[in-house]
Amino acid sequence: VFLANLLVQKYGKCGSLRDARQVFDEIPRPNLFSWSSILHAYAASKNLGEAKDLFDKMPVKDLVSSSALIKAYAQAGHLKDAERIFHSLPRKDSVACNIMIGAYSQRGCIDKAKGIFDQTPSKTVISWNNMISAYAKSGYLSKARGVFDSMPEKNVVSWNLIFHAYAGAGRFHEAKGIFDSMPDRDVVSWTAMLGAYAETGHILKAKRMFDCMDVRNTVTWNIMFRAYVDAGQMDDAKSLFDAMPERDTVAWNTLVAAYVQYGRMDEACEAFDAMEERTVVTWTTMIAGYGRHRNLSEAKRLFDRSPEKNVVSWNAMLQAYVESQCFEGAKEIFDRMPEWDVVSWTALVAVYADAGHLCRARDLFDEMPQRN
């Protein structure tokens, strides 16, 4: 059984859900490990419905499988369902609590996150790390720092988190100081420091750091690539892209976005066509690119062809109509969207405001569910 479980996990990790499921179905007497492995595979692939069905079919549900489902709900933004399962747990361990802390902090519910943290039994370094991350995400830098300073033990992730909190807040020098005083650094630490140099326009320092790193991963390469793009050094960027040992979709998406940004739509297309795997980000980049260049028909064609849509891609399509002054089309898209965020609403308010329909703009503004 445990060999089969290993197979299920391996297939799950590389996204071959079908194979994972087949192996699972052939296990005569699946144990808890088998169940949570297949459940985790579904949850990780955002197959929420299947995950839920499997969970309901489980003869015995333990903390591990429940936590996997809580995580899946939380990632899908179904905070209520996540909470329901969490609260129905007879016993909550630190992992389950950590997942809830992450879920709350993702939505900015910092007080609820803190509440769970305070109730977490036998906290681990990950529990404290989660709180650093929660405070940092909500912009409470000094609170994050307070957690960092008071935690009983730190690991390299703790250091990376506090580094990122300072760097993200624009406190470059303090971040650099933190980097210099790290007891250990891993590839994430180095890459984050590289990213901080890139962010602040220190391309040469970034490149020097890149060259002397002994371990690089795709993120490292992607950040260096992006740094060249942002500096307008497209030739260097392209050489670096070509030199990458492997190119993931983020690398390709960055390349497409770079061409779009510099108005080189034909090359953007070429890169788009050369990709073997595209994500919703890829499609959105192209749609937005055509939108910006007033090529409404191409934008629309890609949008209709795109296999997956989210609120960002809908917004890009909406904006494409706006750019082309096609306000009826924009309104129609807005009405067809399955969900809206502040960006969608703002775009529509701006349409009416620009057209001089101030009353209509004001009405919409009052109707907005959230504002920023």
Add this chain to the structure above:
RNA sequence: CGCUACGGCCUAUCAUAGG
């Protein structure tokens, strides 16, 4: 209750309006 092979949690990079 603890131990025992396989399962769950934290950090860095990409897209949409405004700023």
